[in-house]
Structures are given as C-alpha cells and as structure tokens.
Amino acid sequence: TIVWEKATGKPVYNAIVWQCRRTAERIEEIVKSGAGESIRVKTGLIPDAYFSASKIEWILDKADPQRVRAKKGELLFGTVDSYLVWKLTDGKVHATDRTNAARTMLFNIRTMQWDKDLLDLFNIPEEMLPQVLCSGDNFGFAPVGGREIPILGVAGDQQAALFGQCCFSAGEAKNTYGTGCFLLMNTGNVPAKSENGLLTTVAATLRGEEAQYALEGSVFIGGAVIQWLRDEMRFFAESKDAEYYAGKVPDTGGVYLVPAFTGIGAPYWDMYARGILVGITRGTRREHIIRAAQESIAFQSAELIFAMERDTGITLKTLKTDGGASRDEFLMQFQADIADKKVVRPVIRETTALGAAFLAGLGSGVWKDKKELKKLWQADKKYVPSMNREEREKRLDKWRDAVRRCLGWAKE
Template identity: 40%
Template sequence: MQQHTQLVLDQSTSGTKLLVVQEGKIIKRYDRKHEQIYPQIGWVEHDPLEIWGNVEELFVTALKENRLSSKGIQTLSLTNQRETVIIWDKTTGMPLYNAMVWQCNRSTAICESLIGEGKESLVSEKTGLRIDPYFSGSKIKWLMDEYPEIKEKSGTGELAIGTMDAWLIWKMTEGEVFATDASNACRTLLYNIHENDWDEDLLELFDVSRKDLPEIRNANALFGKYQGIPIQGVLADSQAALYGEDCINCGDVKITMGTGCSILMQVKEKKNIRDPRILTTLAWQDTQETTYALEGIIRSCGDALNWFGSQIAKVEEIAYQCNKCFDISQEEVYFIPALLGMGAPYWNNQMTASFLGMKRTTTQTDLLKAVLESLIFQIKSVIDTMEEVSQLTIPQVFVDGGISKNKALMAQLATLLNKKVIVSDIEEYSAIGTLRMATGNIPITTVGEQVYFPINGDTIIKNKYKKWNDLIQRFS
C-alpha cells in the first residue's frame, strides 16, 4: 500500500538511481547516467544541473509508473558520492563551476605546498584524513584561487559550498534548507571529528568562510521536504553501505567495489587511531550515537574496467570467460592500476598506470585478468594494513558493488585474504543503509548472500600478489 512507500535517491559517481521501497522491499529501480567531464588529464567534473535534471526526471517517472502521489510517500532518503564539491550562488541558484569530483587531482600542487609547510599533522589529528586532492578542502581552495568572482562572494551570505547531498537538498527544498550530515562533512578536510563541527583552523588553512558552509544535522534528522515528502536519512554512500551491511561491531569490515573501492572497518568510538597509510573517518552520527571507522580508499576499481573496455577491448566480449572460470593467468602480466594515482595504503598521486610483463603470447584476456587481479591485490594490501594498525584480526569481510557479482573473482579474493568473503545478491547497500537510518532500522528485505571460503594450499594467487606488491613498492 502506498502509505508504506519510501523512496531512496542514490547519487553516485557514474549516475543517479531512485529506488521505490514498499513494505521494506525494493520493488523498482530507476537509473540515469550523467556525463563524465575530463577537461585535462587528471581533471574530473560533473555538471550539477545535469544531475539535478536527472533527479527530477527519475522522480516523475517513478511516481507515474507506480501510480504514486507525493502525499502517500513516507520518506525520501539520500545517499551520495562523497568528497565531490559544488559551489553555487544562493541568489541565482546557479553553480559557479562544475562539480569537482573526488577523482580530480588538479589540486595536487596545493596539497604538496601544505605538506611542505608541515600542515599534515594538524590536518590528520583534527580530521583523521590526509592532505590529499581526493578530499574537498584543496578543491575548494583551488577554486577560490583560480576564480576571483567566487572568492569575492565568500562570506557575503550569497555563496554556498557543499558536497553533492547539500546541493540536492538545497534544490529539493527550493533553497529553504542548506544542510549536510556528518558523514559527508567529515570528508571535506574542514570538519573536526573530535568536536563534531567545522574547525576554524582548517577553514583558515583552506581559505573557506564558515558562512559558506551548510548546517550539519544528524543523519536521521529531517532535511526539509521535496514536493511534500519528508527528506530523512542522509548518509555518504560508503558509510551508508557499512550501516546497510549491519557492520556495527568493532572489527566488522565491508568492501564496496564501485567506480572506486572503499574499505571500511567499524571501530566504534576509537577515533584516535592515526597511521599515514589508513584513514580514520566518522561512520555516522544520529540521535543515538557517533561511531567511527578505519578506511582504505582505492581510486580505480570499476573505473579501471571502464577504461579497459573503452580503450583496449570490449569487456563484455571476454568478461564471461573470466567470470565463468577465473583461472589465474599463467602469463606473468601485472597491471599497475594507477589511472588516477594510487590510494591506500600507498598514496602516490604521481604514479601512472601500466602493464608489465607482456609478451608475444599475451592476449586481451590476459590483460583483463591482470586488471581484475589488481583489484583484489589492492584490497589485500588495505586489509593487511588495517589488521596491523588496529591490532585486530578480521575473520570475514562483506562485499557489495557491481564487481562483486564476478563469482570466480570473489572466490580468488577469499583465498588471497585467507578469510570468509560474504557477497550479497543485491547491490543496493548504500540505499539500504540510508533507508534504515531514516526508518529506525526497520527490517529491509534482501535476497540472500553467497559465501566464499579460502582454498587451503592454493598459492598461485598469493605468489602473484607478492610480485605485484613488489612492483608497486618499486615504482612508488
């Protein structure tokens, strides 16, 4: 019945999804892709107006096809790509520049300058993060430095700076609500995870006025209304997946294999863990608790496959073979997946991608297998580092995202990690997490899960990982 209907908006790096949920079950999903804009090498942008137009179209389509009216929908929840930042004029409602995507490396020089000035320890202590172009702070500073018209509006009350959630909430409420939640705010390098607020020292460091930033609300708070529907339940996508996978105990780990790959370990109240290889981030903040997580960020996951499919060979033509029988390639071919530099635990923005070990006998299938192997190799390096830093043994990991549907690859991941790998039959854990946040953790119907166990005595993939890791260390 319509009175038990919720909507979830999932705005990701590659597109926007709108899910219709009735009686705790996802009954329909609608998708719209948006353009990936690459003005220069290493620069990545999205058009905020295109994304907003997609949201409007999806909403109209979902209501029409399911014969719904706004009055009968209980909540509209939101989960979103993190770190991507938008600056817009509150008076005109127009963006002053395209959304600068989390993948964008154009602020590398700013980060290197701040690190050279010795600011890394200050930022790490306050935020749990690194000074890196991945995060929003240096992107904002780049825009302030490059565009005087943006700088001139700063602090006047006319300028809005926010992550994707803040932009969409502002648009949905027609400018009445300018707000974000802590899981998004903590990814900007402007948020103090000890004080749970914007930090004056960090604002000064990145040349940002507090007046330009959104109000920070609890994830389960009310964020206004869209066409009469309460907007409730707002979480950044990776943290939402952690919540959706029910990773609530210390040491629980989830791996989301999307455009990039986010590996999060629940650490509850342990917000003081610091290691340059691994991040400490806020997981979620609601009316009941504030909890934290360790995170390893992999820059290129599904993005590496998209690149391979567009530049080398159509992935669909050979992916079936790899999925049906992912026998580890006998070719000593390795892929360095630094299409956008390397993330955790290596953190090298200058590193570039390459294939190593190709011979006349190397095929396109061998190359694709090398790309797939590099994805689980990166996960292995992060999991090993997490165990070392946390001094906890991880017995199992939960995996979601499109690439997790490759059963043979997941079986190899279990053997490589020497851990149980649990893969859900659905991809929507970010949406499930934010919906649970909105509805007080009511049961959500999921399909099932596939469990993979390590194969004892299988050393081929482990030996290949050692050689791959040696190559990464050599080129770092």
C-alpha cells in the same frame, strides 16, 4: 565538490569529482609547510587532492578571488548531498551530514564542527558552509505532488553502505566494489589512528546517538579499470564480459596491471603514481591482461585488509562485499583466495541505497531499531579461500614489486 549561487541555485563553476588531481601541487605545498600532521589529527584524513578543501579553494580562486561573495553568504558550498537537499527543499535548507562533512578535509571529527584553522589555511569563509547534522536526522521537506515529504536520511556513499551492511558494532567491516573500492571497519565510539595509511572517518549514526567512527581504505581505481579495458582498449563490449575472458586462461601468464591512473591510495598514498603493466611476453594475450585487471582489484583490496588488521589488531574472519562489481564470481573467489578470508555477498548488493533507505525508514518509523534491520540482512553467496599459502605469498610479493615500480612516476 560544488559551489553555487544562493540567489539562483546555479553552480559558479563545473563540479569537480573526487578523482580529479588538479590541486595536487597545492596539497604538496601544504604538506611541505608542516600542516599535514594537523590535518591528519583533526580530520582523520591524509592530505590529498581527493578531498574537497583544495577543490573549494581552487573554485573560489576562479570565481571569487577576494572571497567577497563567499563571506557574504552569496556563494554556498556543498558535496552532492548538500546540493540535492538545497534543490529538493527549494533552497530552504543548506545542510549536510557528519559523514559527508568528514570528507571535506575541513571538518574536525573530534569536535564535530568545522575547523577554523583549516578554513583559514585554505582561505574558505565559514559563511558558505552547510549546517552539519547526524546522518539519520530531519533535513527538511521536499514538496512532491502537493505534499511535503520529509528528508530523513543523508550519508556518504561508503558510510551508507556500511550502514546497509548492518555493520553497527566495532570490528564489523565491508568492502564496496564500484568505480573505486572502499573498505570500512566500524571502530566504535573512539577514532582509531592508522599507522598504515588508512583514513579515520565518521560512521553514520541517528540523531541522539553517540558518534561512531570507522577506519577506511580507498582503492581509487577498482571497477574503473574494467571500464578502461572496455571503452579505451576495446577488449570487450560489456563490463560483465571481463569475468568470461578472465576465466579463459588459468592465470595471468606472469602479467601484473597496477591501475594507478589517478595515483594510488592506501597503504601507499602516492598521488604521482601512474598505471603500469609488467610481465608482458610474446605469448601475452588479451585474456591475460583482462585477468590481470580483475586481479588488481582484489590485490588492492587485500592490501587494505592487511593494513586494517595491523592497525586494529583484529583479524577479519569474514568480509562482507557489495557494489556492482561484487556480482563477478571470478573476482569474489580471487578476493577470498588472495586475502585468505571468507567473502560473503548479500542478497541486496546495492547497499549504499539500502543504507540510505534504512536511515530514512528508522526516522519515519518503518523500522523501530537497528536490531530489526539486522534480521533483514541476508547472505546470497559465500566464497571460501582455496589458494595455498605459498602461492598466495608469491603472488602478493610480485604485486608489491609491480606497485613499487609505478610510484612517483608523474613527479617532475
């Protein structure tokens, strides 16, 4: 979330990242006021400090309390994509795409427009908001080496990954393993309402195409738990070492780690949950905790898969995976085991970048259509479930028990 001066291009306050919880109390106020359901219906999102709306309001309260400059259009808002487009075009274009707009909690995903009621709720002037285009569209030109290079693709991180995984049809899904984990399923041309804590969002489409939607489940702390073990706990020197240490013990020795460092997402959505480590005994070793951290990523992702199946009535037979942590053999096999799904990792794991390239390539004529892109997608490795049902259910029950113990911890 960035607010900058139109005249100078300089931010008026430090950018606020998606994991920041500084506006959690403000969101709680809004929910108590009864506005939560309206937000859910219009945006597809569950009210949370995770999204941009309350962050924009917070920055404006500090930098422009009376909204004088914002109403004049002297201050502009954008997610990172919008700020980059502004910079790349030398301030000629202030635009974003539908997928990024849908993450602000200000965008009506049914009308595909900024919602005036929500803007009033957060006291955000519409004059400071970017124009909203399709993901595959012309976002202006970047002057590079004396030439004008067209910007033909803009998409949110996870929607770009969904596009990069060629999940173009309803029922196709992928899970990205990065700092967080994000499971998205294409639901076609109709927004699907979740009864299990998932978000309804917009999928990436090309100019002229009918809008497409997706269900999304978010794991706030995925690969970040491995970074925590590396940097704060100093259990190992490099993130890739976690796989080695996890394989040094046959199980976690009854240890469960719930990495709710910044709250917990779907299906629980508790911004006051905090991390918990349970089941420690005198025999607990570093390797047990590392393995529990690895497994926590798969447990959280499995909960998203089960919630998505309940919402759509579709049983996922195959889960496409990507992102930096998908290289981890132990994690991918445990994901297949605990979710009871075949897991397929593609040759190109950085599918967010691939999705952005696909959008630009379609817009510039490198590829003629999505069918051609489907032929380019290749599987690298497949992981088949090997855990029996009794063991899987036992472990899931223990995980859920650990999660229940961490909920509401930070609430005064």
